[in-house]
Amino acid sequence: xSVVVVPAWRRxxxxxxxxxxxxxAIGADLCRFLFxxxxxPHRMIRYxxxxxxxxxxxxxxxxxxxxxxxxxxxxxxARALAMAGPGERIYLVEED
Numbered sequence: 001x002s003v004v005v006v007p008a009w010r011r012x013x014x015x016x017x018x019x020x021x022x023x024x025a026i027g028a029d030l031c032r033f034l035f036x037x038x039x040x041p042h043r044m045i046r047y048x049x050x051x052x053x054x055x056x057x058x059x060x061x062x063x064x065x066x067x068x069x070x071x072x073x074x075x076x077x078a079r080a081l082a083m084a085g086p087g088e089r090i091y092l093v094e095e096d
Contacts, residue, residue: 001030002089003080007073008037012044014095019052022093028054031091032083036076039063 033056
């Protein structure tokens, strides 16, 4: 089984399209999905993620002082590494 990390923030339409493509991908049912939502997300992000049809986990970031999305992405990868078993792959899919 693989772990797919999807960072998100303020682009609900792009996230919606990404979720649709991911859920329709061959082998998606064999993946674990981890959505990492950075601080102060767009209000529709929760709605989009609630519609994702496959099992997933979501991390909601509290407000922080880091600029950009690097901390969110890197921490998401670290969480995926902790979730993954030996020999499992970790994929990073950005919504844009």
